[in-house]
Amino acid sequence: xxxxxxxxxxxxxxxxxxxxxxxxxxxxxxxxxxxxxxxxxxxxxxxxxxxxxxxxxxxxxxxxxxxxxxxxxxxxxxxxxxxxxxxxxxxxxxxxxxxxxxxxxxxxxxxxxxxxxxxxxxxxxxxxxxxxxxxxxxxxxxxxxxxxxxxxxxxxxxxxxxxxxxxxxxxxxxxxxxxxxxxxxxxxxxxxxxxxxxxxxxxxxxxxxxxxxxxxxxxxxxxxxxxxxxxxxxxxxxxxxxxxxxxxxxxxxxxxxxxxxxxxxxxxxxxxxxxxxxxxxxxxxxxxxxxxxxxxxxxxxxxxxxxxxxxxxxxxxxxxxxxxxxxxxxxxxxxxxxxxxxxxxxxxxxxxxxxxxxxxxxxxxxxxxxxxxxxxxxxxxxxxxxxxxxxxxxxxxxxxxxxxxxxxxxxxxxxxxxxxxxxxxxxxxxxxxxxxxxxxxxxxxxxxxxxxxxxxxxxx
Amino acid sequence: xxxxxxxxxxxxxxxxxxxxxxxxxxxxxxxxxxxxxxxxxxxxxxxxxxxxxxxxxxxxxxxxxxxxxxxx
Numbered sequence: 419x420x421x422x423x424x425x426x427x428x429x430x431x432x433x434x435x436x437x438x439x440x441x442x443x444x445x446x447x448x449x450x451x452x453x454x455x456x457x458x459x460x461x462x463x464x465x466x467x468x469x470x471x472x473x474x475x476x477x478x479x480x481x482x483x484x485x486x487x488x489x490x491x492x493x494x495x496x497x498x499x500x501x502x503x504x505x506x507x508x509x510x511x512x513x514x515x516x517x518x519x520x521x522x523x524x525x526x527x528x529x530x531x532x533x534x535x536x537x538x539x540x541x542x543x544x545x546x547x548x549x550x551x552x553x554x555x556x557x558x559x560x561x562x563x564x565x566x567x568x569x570x571x572x573x574x575x576x577x578x579x580x581x582x583x584x585x586x587x588x589x590x591x592x593x594x595x596x597x598x599x600x601x602x603x604x605x606x607x608x609x610x611x612x613x614x615x616x617x618x619x620x621x622x623x624x625x626x627x628x629x630x631x632x633x634x635x636x637x638x639x640x641x642x643x644x645x646x647x648x649x650x651x652x653x654x655x656x657x658x659x660x661x662x663x664x665x666x667x668x669x670x671x672x673x674x675x676x677x678x679x680x681x682x683x684x685x686x687x688x689x690x691x692x693x694x695x696x697x698x699x700x701x702x703x704x705x706x707x708x709x710x711x712x713x714x715x716x717x718x719x720x721x722x723x724x725x726x727x728x729x730x731x732x733x734x735x736x737x738x739x740x741x742x743x744x745x746x747x748x749x750x751x752x753x754x755x756x757x758x759x760x761x762x763x764x765x766x767x768x769x770x771x772x773x774x775x776x777x778x779x780x781x782x783x784x785x786x787x788x789x790x791x792x793x794x795x796x797x798x799x800x801x802x803x804x805x806x807x808x809x810x811x812x813x814x815x816x817x818x819x820x821x822x823x824x825x826x827x828x829x830x831x832x833x834x835x836x837x838x839x840x841x842x843x844x845x846x847x848x849x850x851x852x853x854x855x856x857x858x859x860x861x862x863x864x865x866x867x868x869x870x871x872x873x874x875x876x877x878x
Numbered sequence: 879x880x881x882x883x884x885x886x887x888x889x890x891x892x893x894x895x896x897x898x899x900x901x902x903x904x905x906x907x908x909x910x911x912x913x914x915x916x917x918x919x920x921x922x923x924x925x926x927x928x929x930x931x932x933x934x935x936x937x938x939x940x941x942x943x944x945x946x947x948x949x950x
Contacts, residue, residue: 420892460949478915482908516911517904519896526895564923639950843923849934853946858933 427668428534434667435537441659442544444652446473449551452649453558455642456775460854461559462641468563469554475567476550476574480543481521484575486514488542491583498591541663542582545607546574548660552611553831555775557618559625560851565838572834573614577826581606585818588690588802597801597808598818601687602664602698602736604788605822612782613827615773621835622844624772626851635766638774643721650725654706657732661698661739664688676803689802693740701747705735708751716759726776727755730784734758737792737815741799750791758783782823789819 450469457465476484490511493499503510513520513535521539526532550570557566585592586606592598600606629635640646666686675690684692706728713727714720732739734754735747742750762779765771773779793815801810808814838844846855854860881899900907937946 458950460946475915478911482912482915517908519901519904522896522898522901522904524896524898525891562926564919564926567919567922641950847930847934849938849943850930852943853933853937854949857937857942857946857949858929861937 431667432534432537435534435541435663438659438663439537439540439544442541442548442656442663445544445548445656445660446551448649448652448654448656449548449555450649451652452646453555453775455645455647455649456555456640457558458638458854459641460856460860462856463859464563464855465558468558468561468566469551471563472550472554472567472570472574473547476546476570477543479571479575480539480546480579482516482575484546484579485539485542486511486516487576487579488583488587489514491580492587492590494584494591498594499589503587503589544663545582545603545660546578549578549607549611549614550574552608552777552781553615553618556615556773556777557622558774559855560845561618561622562838562843562846565835565844568834568838569614569618569831572830573611573827577614577830578607578610581610581822581826585822586688588688589804592818592821593689593801594804594807596814596818597810598814599689599792599796599799599801599810600737600789600818600822601689601693601740602661604733604735604737604785604792605819608733608736608781608785609789609819609822610785610827612778612780612785613823614831616771616778616782617828617831618835619771619773619778620769620832621839624770625774626848628772629770633767633770635770635772640722647721647725650722650729653729654732657729658702661702661736662695665693665695665698666690667695677805678803687740691740691800691803697741698739700744701735701739701742702732704744704747705731705739705751707731708748708753709734709755712752712755713759716756723759723776726780727759730755730758730780733781733784734788734791736785737788738796741796746795750788750795753791754784754787757787782827786819786823789815789822 446469450466453469454462454466489503490501492503493501495501501511512518515521520526520532520535523536524532550573553569553573554566582590584590585596585598585600586603587593590598625638627636628638664687666688668683669686669690678692685695687693709731710724710728713730714724717723717727731751731754735742735750738750739747758779761783762773762776765778766773771778790812793810793812796810797812799810801807835844845851850857882897883901884894884897937943
C-alpha cells in the first residue's frame with residue numbers, strides 16, 4: 419500500500435472479491451426459492467428454515483476450522499507435504515486459526531494474512547454455503563433439521579475444504595501428482611455435493627408414497643413450479659459471482675511464481691494458471707446455452723429440466739471453462755446435461771432413490787462427467803506453472819472425480835447418515851411426515867386468524 | 879486507556895497492524911464462541927425432538943392424519 423499502483427491493486431482485489439460475495443448470496447436465495455417451490459405447501463416453511471439456518475452454522479464452523487483446513491491440508495497431509503501452507507516466510511494455515519490475529523481487522527500485510535484476508539475468507543465461505551445448499555434440496559420433506567445441519571457442516575466446513583485444499587489450490591497434492599484441473603469447481607463443489615446427497619439419500623430413503631408397490635416412481639408435485647424456475651434463474655445470476663471468485667483478478671509473474679517469464683500481468687485461475695475474465699464469461703454463457711438447449715430437447719420442453727439443464731451445462735463445462743473454445747463449452751454443456759438427465763431417471767428407477775430436486779444429477783453426475791471430459795479435451799495441458807507438476811490427463815481427472823464424488827462426497831455422508839439413523843436422529847417421525855412439517859404451525863395460524871375474525875365480527 | 883491497540887491516529891499507518899478490541903484474548907473468545915455453537919446444537923436437538931413428540935401426541939389421530947394426507 420506504499421505506492422499508488424500497489425494500493426490500487428490491493429484495493430481492487432479486495433473490492434473484486436467483495437462483489438463476488440454479494441453476487442454469490444443470490445445463489446443461496448435461489449436455492450431457497452427453488453427448494454421451497456419444490457416442496458409441498460404443508461412443508462414449505464420448514465423447508466425454508468432448514469436451508470436458511472445452514473448460513474450461520476456453516477459460517478461459524480468455517481471460521482472455527484473450515485478455513486484452516488483449506489490452508490493446512492494441501493499436502494494431504496502426508497502425501498506431498500505436512501500440515502501447513504508456506505507462502506514465502508509466512509504460513510497461511512497458522513494465520514487461519516480462529517484465534518489468529520490475522521483473522522481480525524488489521525492493516526498489516528497487504529495480501530493474505532493481512533488486509534484482504536476477510537473477503538477471500540468470505541468468498542470461500544460462500545462456496546461452502548453453495549455446497550451445503552445443493553445437498554439441502556435433495557433431502558426435503560423427511561430429514562430432521564438437526565441431521566441436515568450436521569451434514570451441512572460436514573460438507574461446508576470439512577469435506578469441501580479438504581477437497582479444495584487437495585484439488586483447488588495452487589499447490590494441492592492432486593494438482594501436483596494427478597494434474598487435476600477443475601478451475602470452476604465441477605468436482606470440488608458439484609460432484610462432492612452430489613455424492614454427499616446420494617450418500618444421505620441411500621440411508622434416508624424416499625418420501626412416503628414416492629414409489630408404487632411395483633417400484634415405479636410417482637411424481638410428487640412441487641407446490642409452486644414458477645418459484646422453482648425463478649430460483650434456478652437466481653442461481654444462474656449468482657453463478658456469475660461464483661465464477662469470478664474462482665479467479666485471481668490481477669497477478670504479475672512475480673506473484674504467480676513458477677516458470678513463467680516476462681512481466682506481463684494477467685488474471686489467473688486458483689491454480690495461478692493464466693486465463694481471462696472474457697474467456698470465462700463467454701464459456702459460461704455458451705455452456706449454459708448448451709445445457710438449456712439439450713435440457714429442453716431431452717425433457718420435451720419441461721421448464722424444470724430446461725432450467726436445470728442450463729445449470730448442468732455450466733457445471734459440466736466448469737472444470738475447463740478457463741481454456742475451452744466457446745463451441746467446446748457449448749457441446750460439453752449439452753453432453754453433460756443429456757447424460758445427467760438420463761442417469762437421474764435410471765438411478766431413480768433402479769435404486770429407488772428419491773432425489774426431490776434432481777440435485778444428485780444436476781450437480782453430482784454433471785460435475786463428475788465434467789471433470790472427466792476435461793481430462794480428455796485438455797489432455798497434455800500443464801496443470802500448473804510450477805515445474806514438475808503432472809500434466810492434465812484423462813486418468814488423472816477420472817481419479818480426481820472419484821475422489822470428489824465418492825471418497826469425499828458419498829462415503830463420509832453415508833457413514834454419518836448411518837450413525838444418525840442408528841440413533842433415530844436422521845428421519846422425522848412417520849406421523850409428522852404424513853401430517854406435514856408445517857401442520858401444527860398452520861393450525862396455529864388458522865387459530866390466530868379465526869381469533870381475529872371473531873373479534874372483528876363482534877364489532878360489527 | 880483504550881480497549882484497542884490504537885490510542886491515537888497520529889501515527890504512520892505503515893506501523894499499524896491490528897485494530898480490534900481485546901487483542902490478546904483471541905483464544906478465550908474462540909473458546910467462548912465454540913461453547914456457544916455446540917450449546918446451540920444441544921438446545922436445538924432437544925427442541926426438535928420435543929416438538930415432534932408434542933405434535934404427534936396432539937395431531938396423531940386418524941382424523942388429523944387424513945387431513946394432512948389430503949393436503950398432498
